[in-house]
Amino acid sequence: SFELTQPPSVSVSPGQTASITCSGHKLGDKYACWYQQKPGQSPVLVIYQDSKRPSGIPERLSASNSGNTATLTISGTQAMDEADYYCQAWDSSTGVVFGGGTKLTVL
Amino acid sequence: QVQLQESGPGLVKPSQTLSLTCSVSGGSISSGSYYWSWIRQPAGKGLEWIGRIYTSGSTNYNPSLKSRVTISVNTSKNQFSLKLSSVTAADTAVYYCAGPGTGTTSGDVWGQGTTVTVSS
Numbered sequence: 001s002f003e004l005t006q007p008p009s010v011s012v013s014p015g016q017t018a019s020i021t022c023s024g025h026k027l028g029d030k031y032a033c034w035y036q037q038k039p040g041q042s043p044v045l046v047i048y049q050d051s052k053r054p055s056g057i058p059e060r061l062s063a064s065n066s067g068n069t070a071t072l073t074i075s076g077t078q079a080m081d082e083a084d085y086y087c088q089a090w091d092s093s094t095g096v097v098f099g100g101g102t103k104l105t106v107l
Numbered sequence: 108q109v110q111l112q113e114s115g116p117g118l119v120k121p122s123q124t125l126s127l128t129c130s131v132s133g134g135s136i137s138s139g140s141y142y143w144s145w146i147r148q149p150a151g152k153g154l155e156w157i158g159r160i161y162t163s164g165s166t167n168y169n170p171s172l173k174s175r176v177t178i179s180v181n182t183s184k185n186q187f188s189l190k191l192s193s194v195t196a197a198d199t200a201v202y203y204c205a206g207p208g209t210g211t212t213s214g215d216v217w218g219q220g221t222t223v224t225v226s227s
Binding site: 033 | 153158167168170203209210212215220
């Protein structure tokens with residue numbers, strides 16, 4: 001079955017760039033999206049179709065997807081970016097698949 | 108702007124059927140070509156996709172839950188529903204409805220989530 005793997009945690013200093021990876025077999029052949037979830041809140045879609053931002057999502061969030069890895073990049077990281085981030089893709093055999101999630105800590 | 112709201116019992120006994128409804132406001136569930144999804148999250152853990160229903164009524168389910176899951180839509184009430192049978196403590200989680208999704212996303216609108224506990 002298709003699986004997505006994320007690092008459990010990533011730390012970044014304020015103002016620096018954070019990168020969160022999501023790995024899966026030939027993930028680059030599929031569309032990846034990313035959700036941000038803050039404590040006690042519902043997930044929010046921040047990236048869809050590999051690199052597109054929904055309305056209202058700041059430009060400092062960007063993403064790419066190639067080969068076996070999708071990457072979410074947060075430039076000029078702010079305290080408000082501290083959250084759990086989940087990648088997601090669709091596989092014809094497995095259906096919708098979520099990565100295990102990455103806790104982003106802004107130190 | 109579409110809004111989603113989950114509703115249903117917060118406590119279900121083991122072996123019984125969990126039933127939840129997602130009410131859609133601010134738009135018609137039958138307009139356009141979209142998916143409407145159910146996703147759950149056990150306390151302190153990650154997101155798990157349960158399944159989804161398309162505007163046409165076709166469904167896709169998580170293979171690990173497929174034998175126990177039914178998702179249906181009631182267009183007259185602008186709602187879609189989840190039934191999960193033979194529940195155990197492992198089904199205790201926050202349950203979210205989400206949409207309107209495309210083939211590759213679960214949607215940019217999520218409900219606030221509803222906590223379901225399986226216990227006798």
